[in-house]
Amino acid sequence: xxxxxxxxxxxxxxxxxxxxxxxxxxxxxxxxxxxxxxxxxxxxxxxxxxxxxxxxxxxxxxxxxxxxxxxxxxxxxxxxxxxxxxxxxxxxxxxxxxxxxxxxxxxxxxxxxxxxxxxxxxxxxxxxxxxxxxxxxxxxxxxxxxxxxxxxxxxxxxxxxxxxxxxxxxxxxxxxxxxxxxxxxx
Amino acid sequence: xxxxxxxxxxxxxxxxxxxxxxxxxxxxxxxxxxxxxxxxxxxxxxxxxxxxxxxxxxxxxxxxxxxxxxxxxxxxxxxxxxxxxxxxxxxxxxxxxxxxxxxxxxxxxxxxxxxxxxxxxxxxxxxxxxxxxxxxxxxxxxxxxxxxxxxxxxxxxxxxxxxxxxxxxxxxxxxxxxxxxxxxxx
Numbered sequence: 086x087x088x089x090x091x092x093x094x095x096x097x098x099x100x101x102x103x104x105x106x107x108x109x110x111x112x113x114x115x116x117x118x119x120x121x122x123x124x125x126x127x128x129x130x131x132x133x134x135x136x137x138x139x140x141x142x143x144x145x146x147x148x149x150x151x152x153x154x155x156x157x158x159x160x161x162x163x164x165x166x167x168x169x170x171x172x173x174x175x176x177x178x179x180x181x182x183x184x185x186x187x188x189x190x191x192x193x194x195x196x197x198x199x200x201x202x203x204x205x206x207x208x209x210x211x212x213x214x215x216x217x218x219x220x221x222x223x224x225x226x227x228x229x230x231x232x233x234x235x236x237x238x239x240x241x242x243x244x245x246x247x248x249x250x251x252x253x254x255x256x257x258x259x260x261x262x263x264x265x266x267x268x269x270x271x
Numbered sequence: 272x273x274x275x276x277x278x279x280x281x282x283x284x285x286x287x288x289x290x291x292x293x294x295x296x297x298x299x300x301x302x303x304x305x306x307x308x309x310x311x312x313x314x315x316x317x318x319x320x321x322x323x324x325x326x327x328x329x330x331x332x333x334x335x336x337x338x339x340x341x342x343x344x345x346x347x348x349x350x351x352x353x354x355x356x357x358x359x360x361x362x363x364x365x366x367x368x369x370x371x372x373x374x375x376x377x378x379x380x381x382x383x384x385x386x387x388x389x390x391x392x393x394x395x396x397x398x399x400x401x402x403x404x405x406x407x408x409x410x411x412x413x414x415x416x417x418x419x420x421x422x423x424x425x426x427x428x429x430x431x432x433x434x435x436x437x438x439x440x441x442x443x444x445x446x447x448x449x450x451x452x453x454x455x456x457x
Contacts (some may be wrong), residue, residue, distance in 0.1 A: 110295050112423050113410035120407045141409050178439055178446040181428075197311040219428040220439040221306045222329050224299035227416035232426075234417055242367075242417075252365055252408040258395050260364040 094124045094194045095236070096152075097229065100159055101202045102130035113226045114199060115140050121233040121241040123197070125152030127256065129159040130201070144176030148246025163196070163211050172212045175228045176204065186235055189214060197232060199225040242256035280310045280380045281422070282338075283415065286345055287388045288316035298364025299412045300385060301326050301339065302384050307427040309383070311338030315345040316387070336363040349382070356380035358398045361414045362390065365401035372421055375400060383418060385411040 097118040102111050115126050119140075127141075132155050140153045148189075157161050166172055170193045179185075189195070198208060209215055218228040234241040253263040283304040288297050297319075301312050305326075312326075318341050326339045342348050346361040352358055365371075375381070389454060395401055404414040420427040440447040 106404045109292070110299065111355070113296065113412055116408055117413040120405050120409045120413070147408055154386070178442055180441050180443055183428075184441075195456070209446075215443060217428065217439075217441055219306050219427070220441055221432070222302055222333055223306045224303045224412050224416075226299055226410050227303040228411040230371075230410075230413035230416045231420055234420065241409070242369075244405065245420075246407070255366045255370075255405075255406055256364055257366055257401060257402055260395075 086230070088141055089220045094189055095122070095233065096194070097123050097126045098159065098162055098198045099126060099128040100130065100198055100200045100204060100208070100233045102128045102136075103202065104131040104136075108136060109137060111225065112139060112200070114229060116143065117226055118233075118241060119143070119151045121230060122237055122243040123233065124150070125154065127162055129162070132157075145225050146249070147253045148249030150247065160211075163198070163208070166194075166196040167196060167211070167213075171214070172196045172198065173214045173216050173223065173232070174198040174204075174208050174212035175218060175232055176200070176215050177217050177220050178209075178210070178243050179217040179224055181217050181220070182232065182235055185214055185216060189236070195236070197229065199229055201225070201261060203251060206215070220243050252254050279377055281308070282380070282382050283309050283312045283418065284345065284348055284382055284384045285312060285314040286384060286386045286390060286394070288314045288318065288319060288321045288322075289388065290317040290322075293387050294322060295321070296412065297387070298321060299324060300415060302329065303412055303416050304419070305329070305337045306421055306429060307416060308429040309419065310336070313340045313342050313348055315342055315348070318343075323451045332435070333438045334435030336433065345394065346397075349384070349394070352380075352382040353397070353399075354380060357382065357400070357420070358382045358396035359402050360384040360387070360390075360394050361404060361411065361418055362394075362395070362401050363403050363406050363409055365402065365403040366420055367403050367406070369417065371400055371402055375422070381422070383415065385415055387411070 250265040
């Protein structure tokens with residue numbers, strides 16, 4: 086839990102979102118980022134108001150904080166980030182996570198880049214680390230999940246969200262959902 | 272690596288596939304299953320020949336073995352499996368993985384169920400374990416990835432596929448792909 090304990094913040098940059106084609110998978114990327122302790126997501130490609138609303142609805146019901154931001158110019162996002170933090174690009178062409186994660190600083194904030202359509206070559210050059218979660222055809226959702234879980238040393242799964250209106254009580258069978266009462270308590 | 276070393280085989284049952292709506296996310300589920308050492312996938316819902324062809328193309332190029340099977344009757348799949356193995360259903364309503372994975376047998380083959388649309392109540396009853404990868408809105412792709420990685424004790428990422436025509440040589444920057452030569456070697 087070094088990452089979380091040291092106060093290291095992680096943001097996810099989703100490249101090249103395509104409104105129609107990627108609407109579900111990008112949402113999966115965002116839900117994964119939130120559930121696994123990232124502080125927020127930035128996306129480029131098509132601006133997608135519906136996607137943003139869906140993320141904000143999740144945060145409104147299930148708690149936060151968790152930011153979603155659109156940036157048309159991903160180069161600027163990466164350049165700005167490099168001035169203050171570390172940039173990790175998840176790609177099947179990179180170095181296996183188990184061979185390089187120990188080199189990633191735990192003291193600086195982290196930008197994790199996941200692509201959708203073909204990733205521009207500059208990303209491979211600009212990233213501090215090109216990291217493979219296995220060198221096989223993969224899902225960026227799965228890659229992000231494993232990256233965050235390894236980064237946070239098996240403690241990425243986040244349970245404590247602020248201002249949640251809905252919460253689940255774990256059950257061996259069936260579903261139990263707890264709704265906020267009038268006093269604002271769960 | 273107990274799971275893999277003991278010869279335990281894992282199959283993934285994807286419930287309720289909808290041809291148009293789920294075509295990308297179901298493919299992500301299947302790629303994740305393959306990349307993380309599952310032996311194959313079974314899916315119910317809409318029969319989807321294009322999806323099956325895409326999986327078979329991945330296996331043809333990148334190696335196997337990895338099976339994809341359609342079953343209209345998911346109840347029969349689950350019933351048959353329970354006669355010989357263990358059934359784990361991944362759901363945000365379940366018991367957190369860290370509180371129950373130790374109870375899952377390592378000596379029997381495993382069926383991991385992931386839903387898409389609303390999961391029928393019988394699944395919660397029929398499954399031996401209803402397992403939550405966190406009790407937050409999540410992605411079934413990410414949940415499957417973390418489940419397999421925990422099951423295989425951090426060794427789920429599979430590199431050794433048979434009969435691969437394409438392979439990646441990990442690089443710090445850029446892409447290096449190795450194609451099979453005429454002798455069939457990579």
